[in-house]
């Protein structure tokens with residue numbers, strides 16, 4: 001079992017402000033499912049920004065995919081980003097593109113052949129129940145539909161790691177449960193998943209998940225299990 | 240637009256269609272190209288003119304033998320011509336005889352009014368093979384043969400004019416440089432505005448692992464088209480004006496006006512202007528977009 005993410009003494013400050021993340025250190029094994037919890041302003045989005053390579057830490061070291069990303073040149077990052085799927089807190093769908101084209105973005109950026117793009121996107125759209133909304137623009141989609149487009153876009157290229165920021169924030173509890181189920185399914189297929197959430201009641205839906213608690217930029221890990229996590233049970237992966 | 244010319248990302252419409260910069264940019268580029276074409280043509284024509292003035296025309300000089308006694312005059316003329324022809328550094332030594340000189344002054348005095356008794360000087364034209372040689376030595380040698388002879392160097396007439404032409408040439412070059420810099424600045428401003436309009440889309444593409452050059456290509460394609468359209472419009476307008484001016488100058492006949500002309504190379508340079516404008520646009524876009532993208536990780 002290999003380590004996909006490793007944080008060592010990571011600190012982050014925006015500009016010259018105070019550190020919004022302090023002394024963050026944890027290991028994430030390939031195939032793990034991690035919840036990132038903490039009150040508003042605790043630093044969940046900031047931690048995810050480090051993970052999807054939108055931000056370099058101001059101190060410490062981050063390894064992803066076995067490489068020290070804090071010392072990698074800028075030009076090496078896009079290739080790593082293509083192995084990461086992201087669902088942002090505000091979806092960030094591209095307004096002038098249809099649902100189909102939005103979901104196809106990561107494949108097209110990666111230069112996948114158009115026939116393959118079409119097959120994959122149509123299949124996934126059917127799977128998340130958006131087949132009817134293929135040519136709809138984000139503006140005419142409901143909040144839940146937009147969220148599903150965002151999630152489909154995050155997973156279409158079969159990323160090695162999936163990051164989701166409050167993915168259940170804007171939907172009713174029933175839809176929230178279904179989305180979490182989708183993440184769980186993907187996790188069972190081998191994708192490492194990190195979900196930042198306020199909805200603590202959802203965490204019981206993924207019994208194998210580990211939890212990283214943030215409190216005003218600091219990690220609450222009294223037992224040190226996150227620094228030295230137990231290996232993921234192979235049985236869970238083959239389910 | 241022809242599909243295969245488009246970058247892949249453009250075919251996917253990662254950035255919205257529609258007129259950018261309110262559709263004004265091609266016209267602004269067109270006007271700038273018009274000015275640049277005129278400045279370029281003016282600069283090239285003036286530089287041909289300046290070359291002619293400091294070249295062939297100014298290397299000539301004329302010896303005038305003003306001797307009232309016709310026999311003595313003929314004798315001195317022959318001696319000076321022989322002396323000049325003997326020099327290896329001179330060429331085209333031409334003696335203007337009585338009949339040629341009469342033909343030259345006839346327009347002013349009217350035909351038939353020039354009697355044999357009108358004392359005309361004798362003239363000898365000569366040209367230095369390269370540069371302007373030792374005029375003092377010529378002067379001395381000529382005076383030894385004919386103390387009353389005068390030497391006119393053409394350079395002394397052309398020098399102030401050549402100075403003016405040289406200044407005008409550099410003025411044209413400066414205008415051309417300013418126009419190019421202004422065009423690049425306008426394009427850069429427009430690109431910066433577009434970058435902030437499409438900022439969220441670019442950021443999304445970035446997060447999904449788009450390379451800088453993919454994003455830059457979207458902008459380069461858009462702006463290359465606008466640059467090319469503007470360049471063609473401006474160059475056509477500029478060439479039309481140049482051809483009209485050329486015809487007007489042509490009516491003066493030869494002489495200096497004839498020297499202020501464009502070589503085939505000059506015409507080729509003018510025809511290449513739209514392509515150069517498109518290239519300048521692409522280069523500006525690439526630098527502007529690249530700079531912005533490097534601001535984010």
Ligand SMILES: Nc1ncnc2c1ncn2[C@@H]1O[C@H](COP(=O)(O)OP(=O)(O)OP(=O)(O)O)[C@@H](O)[C@H]1O
Nearest residue numbers: 014017020038039040041042043044045046047089
């Ligand atoms: N771009 C930024 N510039 C400066 N400060 C920032 C920036 N983004 C976040 N912060 C600050 O960093 C701290 C952590 O913010 P962050 O968005 O990571 O919290 P969060 O846990 O995601 O909160 P929420 O649950 O409300 O989304 C906050 O104090 C916030 O004000």
Ligand SMILES: [Mg+2]
Nearest residue numbers: 044045089165
């Ligand atoms: Mg947040």
